[in-house]
Amino acid sequence: MSQNKCVLLVVDMQNDFISGSLAMKDCPAKQDGNHTIHVVNKLTSLPNWDLIVYTKDWHPADHISFVTNAYKFERHEESTIDPTSAEVYDKVVFNVDGNQRREQVLWPPHCIQSSWGSELHPDLLVANGSHIVTKGMDKHVDSYSAFFDNQHLQETELRELLQRNNITHVFVCGVATDVCVNFTVQDSLDLGYQTYLVEDACAGVSWQNIEVQVKKLVEKKANIIQS
Numbered sequence: 246m247s248q249n250k251c252v253l254l255v256v257d258m259q260n261d262f263i264s265g266s267l268a269m270k271d272c273p274a275k276q277d278g279n280h281t282i283h284v285v286n287k288l289t290s291l292p293n294w295d296l297i298v299y300t301k302d303w304h305p306a307d308h309i310s311f312v313t314n315a316y317k318f319e320r321h322e323e324s325t326i327d328p329t330s331a332e333v334y335d336k337v338v339f340n341v342d343g344n345q346r347r348e349q350v351l352w353p354p355h356c357i358q359s360s361w362g363s364e365l366h367p368d369l370l371v372a373n374g375s376h377i378v379t380k381g382m383d384k385h386v387d388s389y390s391a392f393f394d395n396q397h398l399q400e401t402e403l404r405e406l407l408q409r410n411n412i413t414h415v416f417v418c419g420v421a422t423d424v425c426v427n428f429t430v431q432d433s434l435d436l437g438y439q440t441y442l443v444e445d446a447c448a449g450v451s452w453q454n455i456e457v458q459v460k461k462l463v464e465k466k467a468n469i470i471q472s
């Protein structure tokens with residue numbers, strides 16, 4: 246008989262998403278990572294995990310996703326938005342590395358490697374024996390999922406880590422529900438894992454988009470559970 250083995254993925258519980266440049270201040274709990282910290286701590290304290298992994302968005306200062314860098318990259322002819330006047334949340338199309346098309350949503354600068362904003366929130370408990378997986382290091386491509394970059398050009402060490410630990414069930418919590426948590430859950434499903442979104446242990450950017458994305462995850466057979 247095969248044995249169930251469970252990993253808890255704690256996605257991007259970093260200062261910038263909770264109290265820094267991408268914090269959703271004065272928003273309902275669904276959008277405010279401050280409400281999420283103690284729920285995640287309660288989860289990581291449970292005895293049922295075979296593995297706990299914390300992910301970190303880990304960008305170089307010249308990363309393509311920063312609105313402040315948009316003017317430095319070449320505009321693709323299909324882009325309806327001019328990168329030199331682009332604003333936060335705009336979706337631009339860049340032409341990078343010769344002739345590669347990159348759709349990119351622009352964000353405020355965040356999670357710059359080794360900065361305060363990139364540190365895990367100080368109130369977050371970091372479980373003994375847990376692992377940290379970083380993503381988003383290539384300046385030319387964003388990486389929302391903890392498994393693959395947005396172009397599926399490269400993968401992190403996460404899948405290998407899960408394989409090495411014979412993981413069968415993946416539980417995901419953290420931020421942002423509608424961005425990095427969402428992409429991570431999708432890739433986990435595509436890789437064939439039984440996948441659970443711990444909804445009350447997540448916070449997202451836009452409550453409308455959270456609803457849309459969670460519905461899509463349900464259609465893809467993700468299990469939506471509460472802590």
Ligand code: VGL
Pocket residue numbers: 257262302310352389420421422424425426
């Ligand atoms: C994220 C926007 C940009 C996330 C990362 O962690 O959800 N969102 N980079």
Ligand code: ZN
Pocket residue numbers: 302304310355356381
């Ligand atoms: Zn990012």
